[in-house]
Amino acid sequence: MRPYGRRAFLGVVAVGLSSLAWGEAAWRGLSSLLDPVTGRLAGPLGALPSPAGGWRIYNVNPPMPSFDRATWRLRIEGLVERPVELSYDQLRGLPRAEQISDFHCVTGWSVESVRWAGVRFRDLVEVARPLPGAKAVAFVSAERPYVDTLTLEQALLPDAMLAYELDGEPLSRPHGAPARLVIPEMYGYKNVKWVERIVLGREAFDGYWEQRGYDRDAWVGRSNGYG
Numbered sequence: 291m292r293p294y295g296r297r298a299f300l301g302v303v304a305v306g307l308s309s310l311a312w313g314e315a316a317w318r319g320l321s322s323l324l325d326p327v328t329g330r331l332a333g334p335l336g337a338l339p340s341p342a343g344g345w346r347i348y349n350v351n352p353p354m355p356s357f358d359r360a361t362w363r364l365r366i367e368g369l370v371e372r373p374v375e376l377s378y379d380q381l382r383g384l385p386r387a388e389q390i391s392d393f394h395c396v397t398g399w400s401v402e403s404v405r406w407a408g409v410r411f412r413d414l415v416e417v418a419r420p421l422p423g424a425k426a427v428a429f430v431s432a433e434r435p436y437v438d439t440l441t442l443e444q445a446l447l448p449d450a451m452l453a454y455e456l457d458g459e460p461l462s463r464p465h466g467a468p469a470r471l472v473i474p475e476m477y478g479y480k481n482v483k484w485v486e487r488i489v490l491g492r493e494a495f496d497g498y499w500e501q502r503g504y505d506r507d508a509w510v511g512r513s514n515g516y517g
C-alpha cells in the first residue's frame with residue numbers, strides 16, 4: 291500500500307469525525323478495511339467460470355457475500371446531514387434508471403451491450419443530504435477488504451449507477467447481489483460488487499486494486515490498464 295494514499299484518507303476521515311459524532315463508527319469500519327490483509331493471495335487468479343458469455347467472475351476473498359432480502363441494508367453516511375440505512379425495498383423504490391453499456395476489465399476482456407437497471411447517484415446520495423464539503427464517494431463492499439472511491443463528479447456521470455439488475459434479472463450473487471457500482475467509462479475494478487456502504491468524504495483515496503498499482507482514475511483506454 292502506498293503510504294500517501296493512507297495518509298490522505300485518514301485526513302479525510304478525521305475531518306468528518308471532528309464535526310460529526312456519528313462519523314466515528316464509519317471511520318473505524320473504513321480504517322480496518324484498509325489494513326493490509328496478510329497471508330492471502332488476492333486477485334484475478336481466483337476467477338471462477340462465468341455463468342454467461344464474456345463475463346468472468348472475480349472475488350478477492352471467497353466465499354462471495356450472500357444477500358438476505360429481509361435483513362440487507364445499504365448505509366449512506368460520512369459527510370452527510372442525515373446518515374441513512376435503506377432496505378432493499380427502499381432502494382428499489384428510488385427512481386429507476388436503465389441503460390445499455392459496455393463493460394471492460396483491465397485484463398483485456400469486455401462484455402458489450404450490458405443492460406443495467408439501478409439508481410443514479412444523484413438520486414441516491416440526495417436521500418442522505420450531502421454536506422457542501424463532500425467531494426468524493428467510497429463504495430464499501432461486503433466482501434472485505436474490497437473498497438473503491440470516485441470523486442462525486444465521476445459518480446454523477448450520466449451513466450454511472452448503483453445497479454440492481456443485469457440483463458433484466460435481479461443481480462445474481464456472482465455479479466454482486468443485490469447492488470454494485472457501474473461506471474462504464476472506467477475499468478471493471480472500479481465497479482465494486484456487493485456494495486453495502488456508501489461513504490461521502492472530502493477526497494478520493496486508493497481502492498483495492500489501486501493500492502496494488504492500478505490508476506485511481508481508471509478511464510478505459512486512458513489509464514495504466516491500457517494495452
Ligand SMILES: Nc1nc2c(c(=O)[nH]1)N[C@H]1C(S)=C(S)[C@@H](COP(=O)(O)O)O[C@H]1N2
Pocket residue numbers: 345346347348349350394395396431433436464465466477478479480481482483484
Ligand atoms: N467486491 C468485488 N468487486 C469487484 C471485484 C472483486 O473482486 N470484488 N472485481 C472487480 C473487477 S477487477 C472486475 S473486472 C469486475 C468483474 O465483474 P463480474 O465479476 O461481475 O464479472 O468486478 C469488479 N468488482
Ligand SMILES: [Mo]
Pocket residue numbers: 394395396397477478479
Ligand atoms: Mo477486472
